[in-house]
Amino acid sequence: MDDRNKYYDIHAHFLPSMDLGCKNTDDALQMISMMEKQSCQGVIATPHFYPTETVDDYLKRRHDNYTTLREALQESQYSDFDKKIILGTEVAYHHSLVFENGIFNLCMGDSNYLLLEMPFSKWTPEVLEDVEKLIKYRGLRIIIAHLERFYEYGNKKYIERLLDMDLAIQMNTAHLLKFGAFRHANKMIKEQRVDVLCTDCHGTFFYPPNMEQALDKMRKSGLESDMNRMMQNSVAIYKTARG
Numbered sequence: 001m002d003d004r005n006k007y008y009d010i011h012a013h014f015l016p017s018m019d020l021g022c023k024n025t026d027d028a029l030q031m032i033s034m035m036e037k038q039s040c041q042g043v044i045a046t047p048h049f050y051p052t053e054t055v056d057d058y059l060k061r062r063h064d065n066y067t068t069l070r071e072a073l074q075e076s077q078y079s080d081f082d083k084k085i086i087l088g089t090e091v092a093y094h095h096s097l098v099f100e101n102g103i104f105n106l107c108m109g110d111s112n113y114l115l116l117e118m119p120f121s122k123w124t125p126e127v128l129e130d131v132e133k134l135i136k137y138r139g140l141r142i143i144i145a146h147l148e149r150f151y152e153y154g155n156k157k158y159i160e161r162l163l164d165m166d167l168a169i170q171m172n173t174a175h176l177l178k179f180g181a182f183r184h185a186n187k188m189i190k191e192q193r194v195d196v197l198c199t200d201c202h203g204t205f206f207y208p209p210n211m212e213q214a215l216d217k218m219r220k221s222g223l224e225s226d227m228n229r230m231m232q233n234s235v236a237i238y239k240t241a242r243g
């Protein structure tokens with residue numbers, strides 16, 4: 001175990017049967033063993049929430065699957081890992097969120113941090129206005145999930161507006177590690193556009209827990225001070241969520 005690679009991950013999909021990739025408790029335990037090997041100190045489980053179900057139904061599903069995982073963890077060699085898990089959600093943007101009574105139940109742990117997934121399409125001014133309302137009128141601290149994935153839809157102009165807002169930007173480790181993407185990732189990081197680096201892990205092969213590799217890549221690429229800044233932000237968010 002390399003102590004220099006101790007990390008917190010605030011965007012991860014490892015609760016069983018909640019998302020694509022992690023189908024059952026065996027998958028979840030394998031992902032957790034990978035996190036343990038990489039010196040994970042704490043993780044926020046962020047299953048997807050889409051407005052096709054109610055917040056209450058989603059929370060019940062998340063609770064049930066988390067309970068299943070805890071039972072499996074108790075019988076495994078990773079029983080202590082349960083103490084590292086905080087529940088959160090990756091919330092898909094929808095206009096109705098602005099009025100959603102249960103929105104605070106989707107935040108990370110005891111915090112008002114909300115991980116928001118923007119539309120995978122060309123945005124509109126209304127989308128940006130709604131994000132602003134979530135911050136100003138609902139009092140949420142928004143973390144935009146994997147901003148790098150939205151440039152391709154012709155959103156450059158909207159992304160510039162988003163970056164002026166009082167919110168945090170998250171990048172996936174995959175963007176640093178994916179062939180051909182590093183140049184863009186490096187540029188975003190150097191321009192201080194990224195506040196938090198997360199794995200957004202979804203399984204053992206597809207989007208695996210790979211923070212160790214990403215940290216190594218940043219060190220080798222002269223991005224150590226940015227890496228430390230982003231890791232400190234993750235710790236701060238995790239600790240606020242812990243309450």
Ligand SMILES: [Fe+2]
Pocket residue numbers: 011012013090145200
């Ligand atoms: Fe995600």
